[in-house]
Amino acid sequence: xxxxxxxxxxxxxxxxxxxxxxxxxxxxxxxxxxxxxxxxxxxxxxxxxxxxxxxxxxxxxxxxxxxxxxxxxxxxxxxxxxxxxxxxxxxxxxxxxxxxxxxxxxxxxxxxxxxxxxxxxxxxxxxxxxxxxxxxxxxxxxxxx
Numbered sequence: 452x453x454x455x456x457x458x459x460x461x462x463x464x465x466x467x468x469x470x471x472x473x474x475x476x477x478x479x480x481x482x483x484x485x486x487x488x489x490x491x492x493x494x495x496x497x498x499x500x501x502x503x504x505x506x507x508x509x510x511x512x513x514x515x516x517x518x519x520x521x522x523x524x525x526x527x528x529x530x531x532x533x534x535x536x537x538x539x540x541x542x543x544x545x546x547x548x549x550x551x552x553x554x555x556x557x558x559x560x561x562x563x564x565x566x567x568x569x570x571x572x573x574x575x576x577x578x579x580x581x582x583x584x585x586x587x588x589x590x591x592x593x594x595x596x
Contacts, residue, residue, distance in 0.1 A: 458487065462518060462561035465490045469550075469557075481512075482557075487519040487564075490550070490557050505545050505588065516548045518560035520568050521590070531569045542590045544568050549584030563587070 465484045469492060472480050481501045482490040491501045491512035500511030505519070520529065521543030529537065544567035548556040559582075567575050567587055579585045 458518070458520065458561040458565060459558050461485065461488050462516070462558035463555055465516075465557040466555040484557070488557060488561060489517045491515050491517070492550070505547075508588070512547075514550045516550055516556035516560045517545065518557065518564040519543060519545045520561075520564040529565060529568045540591065541568050544590075545588045547586045548582065551584070 461484045465482050465488055468482050469480070469490055472478070472482075472492070478493045479495055480492045482492070484490075489503065489512070491503070492514065494500045494511070494513045498511065500513035503510055503512045503517070505517065521541075531537070544564050546560045546564040546567060548560045550556045563578065563585070564587075566578075567589060570578075572589075575587055575589070579587055
């Protein structure tokens with residue numbers, strides 16, 4: 452087994468870019484780190500938020516970090532450390548965090564979107580309840596009998 456911090460590293464890089472933009476007084480920005488990572492800062496004039504689509508869900512994003520993890524494009528690359536087996540039962544997980552709390556919201560969203568590929572729903576709910584403004588969505592595997 453190997454530990455790949457690629458997603459968390461990408462989230463961390465996005466958070467650092469947001470800090471640089473803030474230092475330059477650039478607060479209206481959408482930082483896109485690939486299909487699975489987005490940090491929406493203040494929206495352009497005239498918009499309530501940056502228009503985004505998560506799966507089939509459309510939204511207007513402002514001051515939020517988003518991350519997606521899944522098996523659709525990269526196959527069974529997420530391994531449950533408790534079993535050593537590939538994650539099963541979910542196709543994708545999305546996490547959104549409020550950026551108002553500071554820290555590294557994109558890196559945190561990356562970590563949780565991957566964790567939510569394997570955690571039971573009750574644990575996901577408990578984590579979301581502890582993080583003010585965190586939202587999560589999962590796409591379950593549908594089996595036909």
